[in-house]
Amino acid sequence: MAEKQFEPLIIGFTCNWCSYRAADLAGMSRAKYPPNIRLIRLMCSGRMDPEFALKALRSGADGVIITGCHPGECHYLEQNYKALRRYLLLRRTLKQFGIEPERVRLIWASAAEGARLAQELTKAVEEIRALGPLSWHNVVAADGDRPLELQHLEEVAA
Amino acid sequence: MSDKPKLAMYWASSCGGCEIATLNIHEHILDVDAVFDIAFFPCIADFKIKDVQGYPDGYIDVCLFNGAIRTSENEEMAHLLRQKSKVLVAFGSCAYEGCIPALSNLTTREATLNTVYLDNPTIDNPNRIFPQPVTEVPEGTLFLPVFYHTVKSLDQVVKVDYTIPGCPPEPHQIWAVLQAVVTALTQGVPLPPSGVVGASNVAVCEECPRQRNVKKIKRFYRPYEVVPDPDICLLEQGLMCLGIATRGGCGALCPQVGMGCRGCYGAVPGVEDQGAKMVTAIASVMDVGKPGELDEVKLEQEIEAIFDTIPDPAGTFYRFSMAHSILRRTRVNGYDRG
Ligand code: FES
Numbered sequence: 001m002a003e004k005q006f007e008p009l010i011i012g013f014t015c016n017w018c019s020y021r022a023a024d025l026a027g028m029s030r031a032k033y034p035p036n037i038r039l040i041r042l043m044c045s046g047r048m049d050p051e052f053a054l055k056a057l058r059s060g061a062d063g064v065i066i067t068g069c070h071p072g073e074c075h076y077l078e079q080n081y082k083a084l085r086r087y088l089l090l091r092r093t094l095k096q097f098g099i100e101p102e103r104v105r106l107i108w109a110s111a112a113e114g115a116r117l118a119q120e121l122t123k124a125v126e127e128i129r130a131l132g133p134l135s136w137h138n139v140v141a142a143d144g145d146r147p148l149e150l151q152h153l154e155e156v157a158a
Numbered sequence: 159m160s161d162k163p164k165l166a167m168y169w170a171s172s173c174g175g176c177e178i179a180t181l182n183i184h185e186h187i188l189d190v191d192a193v194f195d196i197a198f199f200p201c202i203a204d205f206k207i208k209d210v211q212g213y214p215d216g217y218i219d220v221c222l223f224n225g226a227i228r229t230s231e232n233e234e235m236a237h238l239l240r241q242k243s244k245v246l247v248a249f250g251s252c253a254y255e256g257c258i259p260a261l262s263n264l265t266t267r268e269a270t271l272n273t274v275y276l277d278n279p280t281i282d283n284p285n286r287i288f289p290q291p292v293t294e295v296p297e298g299t300l301f302l303p304v305f306y307h308t309v310k311s312l313d314q315v316v317k318v319d320y321t322i323p324g325c326p327p328e329p330h331q332i333w334a335v336l337q338a339v340v341t342a343l344t345q346g347v348p349l350p351p352s353g354v355v356g357a358s359n360v361a362v363c364e365e366c367p368r369q370r371n372v373k374k375i376k377r378f379y380r381p382y383e384v385v386p387d388p389d390i391c392l393l394e395q396g397l398m399c400l401g402i403a404t405r406g407g408c409g410a411l412c413p414q415v416g417m418g419c420r421g422c423y424g425a426v427p428g429v430e431d432q433g434a435k436m437v438t439a440i441a442s443v444m445d446v447g448k449p450g451e452l453d454e455v456k457l458e459q460e461i462e463a464i465f466d467t468i469p470d471p472a473g474t475f476y477r478f479s480m481a482h483s484i485l486r487r488t489r490v491n492g493y494d495r496g
Contacts, residue, residue: 050434054484071457072449081449085441085461092465093437096264096472098489108454139489140308 008062008128012037012121013052015045017075018111019067025114033121036129037065044068045106046079050090053104057094058136063103063128065121070108080108102127103134163219163343165194166210167249168239169201170225170232171259171309176250177201179326180222183333193340194219198239207235210242218243220339222322226252226259226481227310231303240316245339245349251325251422253312256481258325260309263480263487264472267307307490311481322356325422325478328408331356354427357407361426362419366401366410368392374445378467381417392418393443398474403435422478431484433475440468 014020020041026033042048045068053064066087074080087106095101105124109117167180181187181202197218198205221243227233240246251257262270275281275288293300312318322335335356342349358365370391379396386392392399392413399418401410405426412419425432444464447457468474476483 050437051431051484054431054434058484071447071454074449078449081447081457082442084457085444085446086438088458088461089437089441089465089468089471090434092468093433093471093475096470096488097485136485136489140486 006129006132008036008125008131008133009060010037010063010065010125010128011056011061012039012065012067013042013045013048014039014067015047015069015074015080016041016043018069018073019045019107019109019117021111022067022109022113022117025111026118027114029114031115031118033118034125036125037121044074044076044079045083046074046076048083048086050086050093053090057099057103057134060136062131062134063105063124065105065107065124067107067109067117070110073110098139099134100131102131160195162193162195164197164217165190166196166198166218166221166239166243167201168198168221168223168225168235170223170235170253170312171228172225172250172252173258174201175326176222176224176252179250179324179329180332182329183336184329186333186336189340190336193344207238210238213242215241216244219343220245220247222247222249223312224249224253224326226256227306227312227315228259229303229305233306233310233315236312236316245319246312246316247335248312248318248321250327251323251424251478253318254321254323254482255311255424255479256309257422257478260311260480261473261477263309265488266490267305271305308487309481314481319352320350321354323354323405323423324357324408325420327356328411331407354405357405357423359427360406362401362404362406362408362410362413362423365406365408366391366413368413370394373443375440375443375464376445377464380469386416388416392416398468400432400436400475400477402439403429403432420477421475424479424482432479433472433483436475437471 014023023039045066048066056064066083068080068083069075071080084106091101091104094104107117107120167177169177196203197213198210221239223236223239223246225232227236248254252259271288275283276286289302291302291304322332324331338350341347368391369389371394373394375396377396378398381397384395386395386397397418399413400421401413401419403425404419404421405423407423421432425435429435444461446460446464452460480486
């Protein structure tokens with residue numbers, strides 16, 4: 001029997017304006033991207049707290065994708081510049097925790113770039129798939145130490 | 159022993175500075191002695207673990223437990239003292255959130271032991287002898303505690319009633335907490351609600367007398383590279399300061415003498431991950447890239463160049479809180495750290 005291909009779980013944080021619209025446009029124009037990404041909509045990429053990424057990775061995600069408006073086009077002026085700086089510093093920090101930088105990515109997309117966003121997301125999913133599972137609870141459970149209890153996640157209606 | 163309340167203080171994986179800070183309450187130590195009987199305090203009095211094992215459960219009224227959980231012995235002592243104590247206090251940063259010992263969570267146990275027993279200029283160990291949990295010698299079997307892979311905080315192994323943050327906690331804060339306990343025990347006043355005591359609920363910046371203006375940082379400096387202006391916020395001068403993400407209560411001692419806050423009182427209330435908040439804060443105050451100024455590639459390069467002046471972000475932002483961080487440790491056999 002052929003081995004089942006690994007399906008990574010990826011949490012995507014999109015800003016409400018350009019990039020969520022781009023994802024919407026991708027859907028409406030039937031541009032396909034893999035279903036591995038669960039999108040969470042933020043008002044702006046500047047709302048992306050690095051804690052969100054850490055929590056996602058700890059709680060079982062294999063990767064995190066942040067999307068925002070192109071530099072200069074953020075609806076809250078300069079917030080995506082902050083998002084970019086936070087993302088770059090977070091990636092450096094995660095490296096020291098043994099997490100490949102490719103697992104956390106930032107994609108800019110304008111509201112018109114549905115097809116390009118779908119392409120970029122597909123590329124990101126494939127690269128994270130190639131890295132294999134992260135399974136952070138096993139990282140902390142290594143070597144006889146007690147496993148990390150995963151917090152109970154509340155089911156929220158969509 | 160008399161019927162005075164019983165006090166204990168025990169060190170697990172720690173440096174002993176917490177004991178010194180406790181004795182640093184000066185003549186108040188006489189009040190402590192007047193109110194309490196010392197039931198266990200290896201730093202200052204000769205007790206054996208056997209004595210503690212012989213106490214009935216809950217015999218110790220207050221146990222100050224300092225030090226992180228690094229070995230099986232630390233963990234056994236945590237369980238024993240929990241069982242024998244009415245009130246268990248995580249005392250100091252190590253017991254609270256791992257502190258300096260937990261920085262080794264950024265590497266592997268093997269690497270830590272190699273550094274200590276092999277790759278060190280002052281070590282001569284040609285037979286590559288490492289401590290073993292069990293060793294047979296002609297006289298019998300010798301046992302050593304197991305050295306854990308991951309350093310944990312006290313509350314990750316037993317239930318903790320109170321936490322006194324700090325590396326070490328400030329003596330006046332220790333005294334304030336002891337006083338509250340003494341009043342509760344002698345006058346029947348209820349104990350404070352459990353949680354963090356002996357600290358403030360706002361950031362170190364609130365206690366810092368330095369003048370704050372708009373922060374626009376072009377690069378960071380190591381402390382030896384510049385002589386800071388005595389009156390202006392250190393962060394504004396490009397000196398790393400964790401005051402913005404760190405709980406106050408120390409009186410901003412370090413920033414006042416020109417050294418950026420190291421973060422030893424842990425995250426401000428309501429924050430789960432001190433390091434993540436530092437990433438947020440530091441990234442927010444960098445002065446690079448305004449809309450329309452740079453193209454996307456150039457922008458990224460300039461930001462990366464500034465971050466190159468922070469040599470060890472994880473070790474800096476999680477210097478004291480690694481065991482309590484969301485990720486807790488580095489991935490073993492994970493991505494090769496570049
Ligand atoms: S609104 Fe899209 S990044 Fe700020």
